[in-house]
Amino acid sequence: MGRGNVLIADDDAAxxxxxxxxxxxxxxxxxxxxxxATLWNWIAQGDGDVVxxxxxxxxxxxxxxxxxxxxxxxxxxxxxxxxQNTFMTAxxxxxxxxxxxxxxxxxxxxxxxxVGRALRExxxxxxxxxxxxxxxxxxxxxxxxxxxxxxxxxxxLMHTDLTVLITGESGTGKELVARALHDxxxxxxxxxxxxxxxxxxRELIESELFGHEKGAFTGAAQRSVGRFEQADGGTLFLDxxxxxPMEAQTRLLRVLQEGEYMTVGGRVPIKTDVxxxxxxxxxLENQIALGLFREDLYYRLNVVPLRMPPLRERLEDVxxxxxxxxxxxEKSGLPSKTLTQEAFDRLKRHTWPGNVRELENLVRRLSALxxxxxxxxxxxxxxxxxxxxxxxxxxxxxxxxxxxxxMEAYLTDYFGGFGDQLPPPGLYDRVLRDVEAPLITxxxxxxxxxxxKAAELLGLNRNTLxxxxxxxxxxxxxxxx
Numbered sequence: 489m490g491r492g493n494v495l496i497a498d499d500d501a502a503x504x505x506x507x508x509x510x511x512x513x514x515x516x517x518x519x520x521x522x523x524x525a526t527l528w529n530w531i532a533q534g535d536g537d538v539v540x541x542x543x544x545x546x547x548x549x550x551x552x553x554x555x556x557x558x559x560x561x562x563x564x565x566x567x568x569x570x571x572q573n574t575f576m577t578a579x580x581x582x583x584x585x586x587x588x589x590x591x592x593x594x595x596x597x598x599x600x601x602x603v604g605r606a607l608r609e610x611x612x613x614x615x616x617x618x619x620x621x622x623x624x625x626x627x628x629x630x631x632x633x634x635x636x637x638x639x640x641x642x643x644x645l646m647h648t649d650l651t652v653l654i655t656g657e658s659g660t661g662k663e664l665v666a667r668a669l670h671d672x673x674x675x676x677x678x679x680x681x682x683x684x685x686x687x688x689x690r691e692l693i694e695s696e697l698f699g700h701e702k703g704a705f706t707g708a709a710q711r712s713v714g715r716f717e718q719a720d721g722g723t724l725f726l727d728x729x730x731x732x733p734m735e736a737q738t739r740l741l742r743v744l745q746e747g748e749y750m751t752v753g754g755r756v757p758i759k760t761d762v763x764x765x766x767x768x769x770x771x772l773e774n775q776i777a778l779g780l781f782r783e784d785l786y787y788r789l790n791v792v793p794l795r796m797p798p799l800r801e802r803l804e805d806v807x808x809x810x811x812x813x814x815x816x817x818e819k820s821g822l823p824s825k826t827l828t829q830e831a832f833d834r835l836k837r838h839t840w841p842g843n844v845r846e847l848e849n850l851v852r853r854l855s856a857l858x859x860x861x862x863x864x865x866x867x868x869x870x871x872x873x874x875x876x877x878x879x880x881x882x883x884x885x886x887x888x889x890x891x892x893x894x895m896e897a898y899l900t901d902y903f904g905g906f907g908d909q910l911p912p913p914g915l916y917d918r919v920l921r922d923v924e925a926p927l928i929t930x931x932x933x934x935x936x937x938x939x940x941k942a943a944e945l946l947g948l949n950r951n952t953l954x955x956x957x958x959x960x961x962x963x964x965x966x967x968x969x
Contacts, residue, residue, distance in 0.1 A: 678722025
């Protein structure tokens with residue numbers, strides 16, 4: 489049973505009643521009010537061990553009240569609840585110094601658990617920072633329960649430098665999350681540097697990350713600055729980390745362990761002050777099992793895991809996303825458009841294998857190609873049928889898609905990442921090598937490391953297989969039959 493006095497402020501009588509009853513059942517004493525003025529008077533008198541308050545109240549916004557509370561009682565935990573379930577609500581709550589943010593509707597058991605945790609934890613005053621909660625330029629769009637989980641994790645990370653591993657299918661907005669963690673975090677004044685592992689030739693990744701000295705390799709005519717040096721004092725975003733070759737993984741692990749690195753061809757360690765955020769659309773656990781990713785590096789990166797839900801798990805966010813993309817299209821000079829309710833319903837029935845990126849591309853086509861100001865369900869249906877996307881990654885993993893379909897999806901996403909530009913030369917060999925390594929590894933795993941049997945399985949000459957194992961630096965582990 490809990491022991492503590494909880495102050496509740498919400499202009500909704502029903503919410504006051506159910507919260508009060510839930511806390512009473514848990515053994516807490518509680519007082520409830522419908523306005524901010526009474527709450528302020530109680531707090532100023534020294535009442536309450538925990539505060540639970542709605543954001544919008546008749547006489548004052550809680551985000552304006554919290555800094556005043558923190559000035560007189562900096563140690564008092566404040567739990568903010570709100571039906572305005574946007575990214576900025578969660579971020580503003582954290583920046584104002586709230587202990588926790590709960591989007592409405594919330595689970596009463598979770599609320600009671602948060603109250604208990606707030607009472608048990610040591611009281612530490614948090615500094616508050618200014619934020620524009622009314623900004624319409626939200627970095628992330630959506631009010632679905634799955635996005636609320638994302639916002640709450642992000643809000644807790646804003647005052648930390650913890651390493652984050654963002655997982656999710658292509659097109660779910662992993663880089664947007666990384667940028668938001670930087671832009672609203674304590675490194676916001678430093679640089680944000682992004683590098684896509686899948687877009688860089690494998691032999692150049694170490695040079696791209698750590699830089700190189702003059703003469704370090706053929707063609708190195710002068711010293712080159714790497715991404716770690718560019719990101720010093722800020723954030724380095726490593727996208728598609730699952731495509732990083734083993735040699736670069738080893739060097740990255742040293743940076744995370746020691747806080748220093750050496751340029752390619754360099755001899756002197758260089759200290760670095762960089763926050764790492766990584767992202768992947770692959771299962772790194774599967775990559776570890778195949779010998780393609782270091783397990784120790786995985787645990788160094790996965791300090792805070794953050795999963796971005798696919799759009800098919802947050803279909804209630806489709807209307808908000810569409811309206812957002814329509815505004816962006818209009819700002820870029822395209823005609824203003826609106827959608828009928830039937831058109832929105834049709835969009836919410838789609839499975840969105842290409843996720844938010846697919847939806848954004850669809851909205852831009854609707855804005856650019858159709859003269860009608862009001863977009864009907866028939867138009868949407870025609871566009872979805874004409875531009876059907878390849879299946880998502882989890883369809884491949886569940887056996888519902890063929891390898892060539894997955895490759896089409898991967899390459900479409902890969903080329904899309906360069907916009908109007910082309911990928912670096914040598915793409916054919918890079919793709920073949922990327923497919924070849926997991927294929928050989930899978931064959932060796934299936935044959936328990938027997939290279940003769942693996943060569944027969946693959947239809948290769950055994951000397952050819954041995955050569956490829958050496959070239960790809962594939963680890964061969966023999967195990968008893």
